[in-house]
Amino acid sequence: MRRRTALLAGLALAAPGRAAAPAVLEVGGSRLVLVFDDTLAPGLRAAVPDWLAAAAQAVAGYFGRFPVPAAEIAVVAADGPGVRHGRTRPGPPPRLQLALAPDTDPAWLRDDWIAVHEMVHLAVPRLAIAHNWLHEGIATYVEGVARARAGLTAPRRLWIELAQQLPQGQPRPGDGGLDDSPTWARTYWGGTLFCLLADVRLRERGAAGGLQQALQGLLAAGGSYAVAWDIRRVLATADAAVGQTTLGELYAQMKDTPVRIDLDALWARLGVDGTRLREDAPLAALRRAITAADAPR
Ligand SMILES: [Zn+2]
Structure with missing residues (x-):
């Protein structure tokens, strides 16, 4: 099912000071700061940068560049298997929140569509x-x-x-x-x-x-x-x-x-x-x- 779902209450963006040090992805000249929920399994956390880099490269490939020069991506824990939902907020900088089960098999990330979907939102003006x-x-x-x-x-x-x-x-x-x-x-x-x-x-x-x-x-x-x-x-x-x-x-x-x-x-x-x-x-x-x-x- 494809839909943007409101996040569960309490899944606020993790502040860098409360979670592990953020990772930074450079994609086509854009700077994406990744902030992790500290309940994610270490193996999953290690796989997230490659997952998001591939998603960002796909988006940059389509648009000719990544849509915004800087963004923050918070990867937060959610119930249920795999990548569950995402949402995008304007910022600045724009913030994507992607929610996934803390024990998600990293192999599942390759089939995820939600990260690309949320990143594409960054390439379109906000509308009524x-x-x-x-x-x-x-x-x-x-x-x-x-x-x-x-x-x-x-x-x-x-x-x-x-x-x-x-x-x-x-x-x-x-x-x-x-x-x-x-x-x-x-x-x-x-x-x-x-x-x-x-x-x-x-x-x-x-x-x-x-x-x-x-x-x-x-x-x-x-x-x-x-x-x-x-x-x-x-x-x-x-x-x-x-x-x-x-x-x-x-x-x-x-x-x-x-x-x-x-x-x-x-x-x-x-x-x-x-x-x-x-x-x-x-x-x-x-x-x-x-x-x-x-x-x-
Ligand atoms: Zn959407």
Whole structure:
């Protein structure tokens, strides 16, 4: 299940003075300070820097650089197996909190998506609550794409998962547009569906880098989590980076109207057929371009 969950009460950020000395990761010129909960098993604590470095490299690969020059990442203990949840706060510096079981098997960290998801939030301006679907949609969509581009997950796995999950993002009876339907499904998967539609349409209209190129332009224009922007400014800035109005048009269509997308037709065009990828589909090359490997950074 993909969702941002409020942390349990009492899991405040660990201050460096109360926990072990923080570790520092340098990723693409950005400085990430790691602060550990001192209840984490030593073997797990030793594995955390590599886990977060791989996540940060995947995010830097997608955006061209890590989204903010400095951030603090608090790794805190939580009940239950594996990485449980994360959240992002604006700071400064921006703070990510990632909660995992103190006895998590370090081998599980390679399959984690939460760290990348939270880091992607850092590349998008803070938005009004009605537009949370765009923040979560970008974080959810780009997480999978960035991990595929970085080799942390297989493209086929990404597409199978999107095909399985995206129907949840369709409007249900009584739903309004994306701005008016603050349910979990519409926020996370409706937002992800918006991003996939945008990525495909941007590329079909000639932006070779699609949504990645648009979001890199947004970041280059100062649009990171360090600032709070109106959604129209976010979308217009991203559109301007590729010389289009695609994102603004999609928003106008979907913001206050429940638009049902013909997903079967979309998957047929992209060549996503159940658990198989078809290379003879009309947009197979476009689909491959979305997950093509980023140059190492
Ligand atoms: Zn999120």
